[in-house]
Amino acid sequence: MEQNKTQKKIDFDKILDQVRVFAPATVANMICGFDILGFAVDSPGDEVCMYRSAEPGVRIRSIQGDDGRLPLDPDKNTVSACVKMLLEKLDLQDDIGVEIELIKHMPIGSGLGSSSASTVAGLFAINALLGNPLDREELLPFCVEGERLACGHGHADNVAPALLGGITLIRGYEPLDVIKLPVPQDLYAGIVFPQVDVPTRDARQLIKAKVLLKDAVTQWGNIAGLIAGLFQSDYDLISRSMHDVLIEPTRAILIPQFYEMKQIAMDNGALSFGISGSGPSVVAITKGQEIAQVVADKIQEHLVANGIDSFKYVSSVNVEGPRVL
Known part of the structure; x- marks a missing residue:
């Protein structure tokens, strides 16, 4: 029917x-x-x-x-x-x-x-x-x-x-x-795709089947805080909440220079930094386009200095x- x-x-x-x-x-x-x-x-x-x-x-x-x-x-x-x-x-x-x-x-x-x-x-x-x-x-x-x-x-x-x-x-x-979910007006992403191969299936296989309860509680709090931050357009709360204690520590191993890129992002004003999907693309979440552009540029420069080609994209959230x- x-x-x-x-x-x-x-x-x-x-x-x-x-x-x-x-x-x-x-x-x-x-x-x-x-x-x-x-x-x-x-x-x-x-x-x-x-x-x-x-x-x-x-x-x-x-x-x-x-x-x-x-x-x-x-x-x-x-x-x-x-x-x-x-x-x-x-x-x-x-x-x-x-x-x-x-x-x-x-x-x-x-x-x-x-x-x-x-x-x-x-x-x-x-x-x-x-x-x-x-x-x-x-x-x-x-x-x-x-x-x-x-x-x-x-x-x-x-x-x-x-x-x-x-x-x-x-x-x-x-x-x-x-x-x-609501999209704060000034939320931007600086995305860099390093030219390294990280197959989705391989990245998923690295994920642990069991996690510590204390880590799960931390992650739940971060997700809830992020959603609250989006509803309130509270960029400080968004920044405090966007931390991954479950998946990133394992998948980051597959992405060369990951923690160096993360340090560059945070030193240049990003709200947060992490892996896009299963990688190898990484993303800096920022307040405003200018910071996203600066972060993406500096990360790409760092990768070039270390012999890694990459693509970069700077974008607002596409509603x-x-x-x-």
Whole structure:
């Protein structure tokens, strides 16, 4: 019955011939909120161009910017696989055909939600092509499935902020319960992506299955303090709260010069500093764009002096999420 109700939302006369969508990169965990917090940034991000086809089915025309690393098989690529999943849910798999061009503007394996940006762009694009029959919250479970396909773990700390924009809290998964949090006006991120390889699966395997109760209590207090700080736009409370005693001590081992970069960030006025997602990207949270820029510049200079190339990005929190271009 629910599927039939959804089916009635589709007006075939209003289906678009093509659409182009941008979806943003994200900083998962937000330092102290492992697997439950994340925020979207303005840049980088990925684009999807989607074209209606006379032949039913989902096909990938091309992928740019991936150095040939992503599959063109529509059943193995997370973008096309999730689009197929949505069309099947709407019972449109025999009526609608689409062709996809994926343009990667962000590096794979960066810790900035590369797979989630592509998946969100694809699902946002097919929804727009169909006349937006689903709202963003209804698209979110499909995005989570995309993460499961990409890395074997269906988490939402990247896809939720990429899709909904802003800062999101994943309260639970059964059922999926996502809450948007306030974004203080002057909250910025200085992000540096060192050119070292830290596979997500390897980073996750380092995490301890059990933690000390005293460390768990410290982490709970930090998460609660951070959320309170966001609601109050209290930058001092945000700074005091954004400390990770559970995940960072283990994952930092995989990132060369991590603690030296952290010292540079804190010495130059950052509110906090930590790992973006599973790394190797690192993020300085700051009050204001100028500090974020200074910190990112100085960290990049330090990495160059130590023979490590890197990319850098400075951004406010992106409250819009994906958009049609």
